[in-house]
Amino acid sequence: MDNEKIYDEFSGNYDRFVNWEGRLALELPFLINELSQVKKNIDTPVSVLDIACGTGQHIIALQKHGFTGSGADISEEMVKTARENAQAAHLEIPFNQAGFGELALTYGDQQFDSIICLGNSLPHILDEAAMMTALADFKSVLRPGGKIIIQNRNFDSILKTHNRWMEPETYREDEHTWIFMRFYDFDPDGRITFHIVILHDQNQGIFQQNVVSTRLWPFSYLQLVYWLEKAGFDEIKLFGNLQGDVFDINQSPNLVVTACAQ
Numbered sequence: 001m002d003n004e005k006i007y008d009e010f011s012g013n014y015d016r017f018v019n020w021e022g023r024l025a026l027e028l029p030f031l032i033n034e035l036s037q038v039k040k041n042i043d044t045p046v047s048v049l050d051i052a053c054g055t056g057q058h059i060i061a062l063q064k065h066g067f068t069g070s071g072a073d074i075s076e077e078m079v080k081t082a083r084e085n086a087q088a089a090h091l092e093i094p095f096n097q098a099g100f101g102e103l104a105l106t107y108g109d110q111q112f113d114s115i116i117c118l119g120n121s122l123p124h125i126l127d128e129a130a131m132m133t134a135l136a137d138f139k140s141v142l143r144p145g146g147k148i149i150i151q152n153r154n155f156d157s158i159l160k161t162h163n164r165w166m167e168p169e170t171y172r173e174d175e176h177t178w179i180f181m182r183f184y185d186f187d188p189d190g191r192i193t194f195h196i197v198i199l200h201d202q203n204q205g206i207f208q209q210n211v212v213s214t215r216l217w218p219f220s221y222l223q224l225v226y227w228l229e230k231a232g233f234d235e236i237k238l239f240g241n242l243q244g245d246v247f248d249i250n251q252s253p254n255l256v257v258t259a260c261a262q
Contacts (some may be wrong), residue, residue, distance in 0.1 A: 001223035003124055003214055004099075007075035010212050011055070013198055014078070015026040015085075017180045019055050027242040031116065031149065032057070034258055038113045039145040049112040049141060051103065052121030053095065056082025059116075060089050072106060074099035100125055100134035105143045110143045117150040118242075123216040126191060128227075141260040148233065150257045151242055155218035156249045162186060172204055175203035192216045221247070221255050233259035 010017075029063050046070045050059040053071030055078060062069065070093065073079050078096045086093040097105040100122075115138055125131045138148055157163075166182040179199040184192045194216050199207040225236055236259045239245060240252030247255060 003074070006105060006212050007054075007073070007215050008077040010196065011075060011077035011081050013180070015177065016173070016178050017169055017196075018057070024057065024061050027058075027084070028061055028065070030242050030244045031062065031240075033226070033244075034147065034149055035062070035114050035116075036231070037068060038147050038192055039189060039260075046113045047111070048114045048116060049107070051084055051115055052119065052120060052124075053119040053139070055080050056085050056093065056095060058118060060086055060091060061091060062257070063093055064089070066165070067103050069093070069112065070107070071095045072098040072103060074143045076149070085091070090231045101130070101137050103117050105139045107141050108240075109140050111141050113143055113144070113146050115142060117148070120151065122150055122155045122193075123152055123155070123218065124214065125193070126217050132231060134216075135227055135233075139232050139261050146261045147258075148228075148259050148261070150224070150255075152219075152224070152255045152257075153218075154240070154247075154252045154255045156220050156255075157252065159218055170172070176230070177203075179207070187215075190218075192218050215247050221249065221257075224255070224257060228259050232262045234262055235260040 009095045034178045035046050035048060045066055048059060048062055048067050048069035050069065053073050054058055056071045059071045061071050071082055073082070074097065076097050076249040079097050082095045096106050127132055142148070164183045169180040171178045177239040181197040183195055187193055193213055195211055198210045201207045223237060228236055236257060239256040240247040242256055
């Protein structure tokens with residue numbers, strides 16, 4: 001599956017799919033607190049690289065709170081939308097089309113104080129060699145002591161329960177209604193196929209249907225910790241969501257990991 005093509009297709013609906021006002025209200029306090037603790041030798045704003053930034057809403061919100069930075073995404077259409085969102089917010093934020101493993105080529109070495117990789121983006125990497133390449137690339141663009149924040153689904157719990165379905169999301173605008181339904185197929189090779197069903201009604205009582213799908217690697221928290229240590233990160237901490245709750249392998253909806261580059 002071509003992730004660039006899939007997310008190009010989904011880009012027009014992404015800001016309908018996510019309730020950004022509610023999400024950012026929950027997540028920003030934790031992100032601001034963690035990023036504000038980054039070790040720095042100079043008195044300048046903490047710089048943040050938002051990897052797999054989607055439509056740019058996290059880095060836009062962080063810049064409004066005094067951080068600087070950039071966003072990168074594999075999808076050209078997501079990057080276009082991110083630029084439009086930044087312009088609408090009257091902010092100058094550079095966004096670049098770049099996937100995992102392409103960051104140092106795009107930005108150069110040791111350019112950022114911190115990295116965020118949110119929204120279950122890292123599991124789009126499907127093998128260990130590519131994972132180690134991506135994490136080494138993360139470390140390359142970080143300054144020594146820089147912090148990374150990763151947010152994934154808690155796949156330890158999902159694989160234990162085989163819970164396929166997530167809560168639907170609904171968006172209304174004028175006479176239009178969108179419903180987004182998400183579910184997993186558990187594949188024989190240990191990977192997952194993630195589907196988003198998009199239903200769109202133009203006030204005619206008839207829903208147009210579309211499905212976008214992508215493959216994910218539902219790796220465990222122990223695997224991610226091992227890879228981060230191998231890639232040269234330490235001070236690794238686990239949380240159960242982006243509100244900073246304790247990680248519970250059985251109950252937490254998310255796995256959030258913070259770590260520092262050695």
